[in-house]
Amino acid sequence: xxxxVTGAAGFIxxxxxxxxxxxxxxxxxxxxxxxxxxxxxxxxxxxxxxGNQGFRFYEGDIRDSKVLSxxxxxxxxxxxxxxxxxxxxxxxxxxxxxxxxxxINGTVCLLEIMKSHGVKKMLFASSSSVYGNNQKVPFSETxxxxxxxxxxxxxxxxxxLLCHVYTHLYGFDITCLRFFTVFGxxxxxxxxxxxxxxxxxxxxxxPFYGDGSTxxxxxxxxxxVSGINCAFENLGGYRVxxxxxxxxxxxxxxxxxxxxxxxKKAELNxxxxxxxxxxxxxxxxxxAKAEIGYxxxxxxxxxxxxxxxWYKSNKALLxxx
Numbered sequence: 381x382x383x384x385v386t387g388a389a390g391f392i393x394x395x396x397x398x399x400x401x402x403x404x405x406x407x408x409x410x411x412x413x414x415x416x417x418x419x420x421x422x423x424x425x426x427x428x429x430x431g432n433q434g435f436r437f438y439e440g441d442i443r444d445s446k447v448l449s450x451x452x453x454x455x456x457x458x459x460x461x462x463x464x465x466x467x468x469x470x471x472x473x474x475x476x477x478x479x480x481x482x483x484i485n486g487t488v489c490l491l492e493i494m495k496s497h498g499v500k501k502m503l504f505a506s507s508s509s510v511y512g513n514n515q516k517v518p519f520s521e522t523x524x525x526x527x528x529x530x531x532x533x534x535x536x537x538x539x540x541l542l543c544h545v546y547t548h549l550y551g552f553d554i555t556c557l558r559f560f561t562v563f564g565x566x567x568x569x570x571x572x573x574x575x576x577x578x579x580x581x582x583x584x585x586x587p588f589y590g591d592g593s594t595x596x597x598x599x600x601x602x603x604x605v606s607g608i609n610c611a612f613e614n615l616g617g618y619r620v621x622x623x624x625x626x627x628x629x630x631x632x633x634x635x636x637x638x639x640x641x642x643x644k645k646a647e648l649n650x651x652x653x654x655x656x657x658x659x660x661x662x663x664x665x666x667x668a669k670a671e672i673g674y675x676x677x678x679x680x681x682x683x684x685x686x687x688x689x690w691y692k693s694n695k696a697l698l699x700x701x
Contacts, residue, residue: 410448411464412440484539600676607672627680
């Protein structure tokens with residue numbers, strides 16, 4: 381199949397591109413190198429796709445129809461895996477307009493180009509943040525998600541609703557995947573495991589928000605990619621699935637896990653809880669297991685060890701120049 385991956389140079393996107401080209405698909409990757417974090421991280425991601433005959437990269441913005449339309453024509457696109465977005469809960473509070481423009485208007489632009497080219501199959505990257513401070517755990521796809529607590533979360537819920545509209549009006553087959561705190565080798569430098577690893581390694585204090593009881597369902601990148609493939613192979617109508625490990629670790633335990641993997645102790649800079657942060661994320665993955673065969677394999681210790689190995693191998697390239 382011919383697949384378009386938006387956000388292809390990012391952490392998840394580059395792994396998706398490698399996975400699907402490895403299975404014999406042709407992948408066109410689109411990324412605009414958003415300056416949210418240094419370009420060299422995305423360049424390192426793309427370096428792993430160099431020489432891959434099944435991959436073709438385009439630099440451009442999902443809001444630009446003049447960029448999008450030729451990609452669909454040149455690659456005879458069959459399916460879109462839409463990962464591109466302005467990322468991050470806390471930064472979205474400072475840049476609400478930009479987040480809405482990219483995440484919502486960009487998705488509209490992409491859906492409209494799909495419609496004009498007769499492409500009706502999409503996987504949409506949503507987020508566990510849509511659950512807000514849901515009181516019931518684990519979070520289920522049947523739970524009400526009408527109370528987001530950050531602009532980022534609201535753009536992801538809006539994206540899901542847009543996908544439903546295009547399924548209803550135009551017969552699209554769209555599956556929305558709610559990712560739960562994805563981590564692993566190559567992850568963004570602003571995310572907790574990467575940020576904490578670097579600071580602990582350098583002997584610098586880490587930002588430690590609250591009393592350490594906030595908890596996350598950390599999902600290893602290979603499990604996320606596997607879940608994306610499960611959804612890819614079962615596209616039909618409008619669907620929503622959680623992709624998580626369905627295991628929770630609190631902030632205190634996470635820091636201890638990184639300390640053990642690095643062999644170094646953390647210095648804590650204790651801070652109040654941040655606006656937009658949720659108390660817990662915890663995925664009920666029974667629906668994804670039953671309907672598409674999703675079956676995550678990685679525990680947090682194994683995943684952190686794999687990340688630390690990657691960090692040690694690449695820190696000179698990414699941080700010493």
